[in-house]
Amino acid sequence: MNSPGQIPFNSFIHLNRHEDTAIYVQLAQQIIQAIQRGFIPMGTKLPGSRQLAQTLAIHRNTVVAALQELEAQGWIDIKANIGSYVLKNTSKAKKNIDHSGTVVQKQYAGQTGYDFEKSNILENPFESSMCVLKFDDGIPDSRLSPIHQLSKFYTANLKRKKNLKYLGSSDQNRPASFREQLCNFLNQSRGLHIQPKNLLITRSVEMSTYIIAQTLLQAHDLVIVGQPSYFAANMIFQQAGARIKSIPVDHDGIVIEALEHICQTHKIRLLYLTPHHHYPTTVTLSPQRRTAVLHLSSQYGFAVIEDDYDYEFHYNEAPLMPMAAADYDGMVIYTGSFGKSLAPGFRTGFIVAPENLIIELQKLLNMMDHQGDFVMEQVLSDLIEEGEIHRSLKKSVKLYKERRNYMSYLLARDLHEYVDFDIPTGGLALWTNWTKDINLIQLRKQCAKANLFLPKTILYQAKDMTAIRVGFGNLNQEEMEKSVTILAESIARIQ
Known part of the structure; x- marks a missing residue:
């Protein structure tokens, strides 16, 4: 049952005091039309006479007379000391009458009245199931998230008066505390040498990839991926109009000879890699091949997206540093997810790149996500500053x-x-x-x-x-x- 406070009566009730028809009759007729058109669903409790009179700026007696007329015609049921309800079982409420007097069934349009191009690429690949x-x-596993600590930080940030003024402002007008904290975290944990100007905060790795693709790619540009590769990234590149060519992956990652051969015969715009653990085969790109990729990208002028989607999870010896840590020519765009060990709602994506590209990516992000999530960013900043993220990662x-x-x-x-x-x-x-x-x-x-x-x-x-x-x-x-x-x-x- 809908709340009477949610019904925008002023949007469909328009009373004219200059008409010969009495105001209460006009009101009754227009409420009937609203019921017929579905603006007031059957079973809805109507506002009280005082509230409706105040909403429509008319006398309460006029509203009472209109409600009595509606009850007499069989549209509503008035229950003393309870309220007025639109009847569910009246056949009148289920029908409408067009200008010729023909009774017709009214419903929302099933299709648009105009043409548009349908995507055969962006079919949702993410399935759900009722299986246990x-x-x-x-x-x-979201069950492992430090919910108590996250809740504590979130509540504290909502209560801080200094944060209130930033809740309605854009990301560019807010303090850079999270970017600074994340920069320090990435520099220490991944061997990077970046500043906040080299960092862009997004909602996810997929959003990061989309923004990069829309900024760098044009129709028919060539993108190289491993075989097999990450399905979502492939869909994003294809949606941007790019051509995708795959190269083999063995126990040491992508085969460099295959990449070099393509470089010699085609103009490559972008190479997409998940070198830490190749998706989906989980193999690690060897140090020698990482060096070769950086050399080829600099020599042939193609950008490299280094998607480090699960860098946080390594179990044996110290992990290899990202390719971005050894990139001195500005060829690598480093993307990842911060807080992946936390519940999904507390994670965020990021992009690391030279400042001139970050500026361009920021333009597109501003159009897509102008507000961002300031409170969540402050929570993640606190997690880093208090050392909670390190403790949580160590345990998980x-x-x-x-x-x-x-x-x-x-x-x-x-x-x-x-x-x-x-x-x-x-x-x-x-x-x-x-x-x-x-x-x-x-x-x-x-x-x-x-x-x-x-x-x-x-x-x-x-x-x-x-x-x-x-x-x-x-x-x-x-x-x-x-x-x-x-x-x-x-x-x-x-x-």
Whole structure:
């Protein structure tokens, strides 16, 4: 039932004191028309006579007379000391009459009255399911977020009087405290040498990629990606009008010889990489190949997007520093996600690039997200300043390492005859290669019957590939055991 306070009576009630028709009759007629057109839904409680009289600037007795007329005609039911309600069971309320007197059914238009171009690229790849268990592509477990501490910081920032004046201002007019804190964090943790002018805050890695693509790419520009590569980034590049060409990926990352060959025969505009852990295969781009990429990009003049989507999660030795840390020619655009170990609502994306590009990217971001999220940025700034982000990461990385090891153990124990994989040095997913005779679509259907969801985006089946990117970060040990059991039973059923 709609609240009477939500109905904009002044937008459809227009009374004319110069007409011969009495004001109360005009009001009754216009309320009837509003019910017929769906402006006042059936079952709605109408405002009281005093409130409606005040809203329409007329005498209360006029409103009372109009309500009595509506009740007499069978449109409303007046309940003493309770209120007036639009009847649900009247056939009158379900119909309308056009100018010729014909009764017609009124409803919102099913289609536009004009043509527009439909995208065959931006079909939503992100599926949902009612299954209890799910293998994703490597998403953190929101249950591990330090909710109490986040809530404490959020409440404190809302209460600070100095923050109130910035809640309605644009990002450019606010203090740069978060950018400064994030700069320090990135410089210390990733070996960068940046200043706030080299940093742009976005909502996500995907938004960062979109802004970069829209700024740098023109129709038919050539973008190089690994094979296989991140589906969302590919969609973004294609939507920008670019041509995508893939190059092989082996145990050391993208094959440099293939990249060099394309450089010699084509004009490359952009190279998209996830070098820390290649998406989806999780392999790390070797130091030698990183150096080669930087050399080729400088020599042939193409930009490099270094998407460091899961840098925070490394388990063995110290991770390789980002390519951006060794880029002295301004060829690398470094993107990532800060706070990925936190609940999704507390994460943010960022772009690191030379100042002249940041200025251009900021122009587009201002159009897309002029307000930003000042309070959230202050919360994240406090997390860095208070050291909470380091403590949270230390605890979560230890737990995710245990989950990686346990998932590896379960797959090797229960499915060793079907699957082969290497244990990654970091990240929240395993790249698993399966025997060629397994039909992954049939496997997905069989698992769904047992309450285990396998999104299409984690399944990779082609002539020379049968692989699944198995995310383990969102599952505890009990959930992993159940999931692997269902997987094993489902494979047995489709064999």
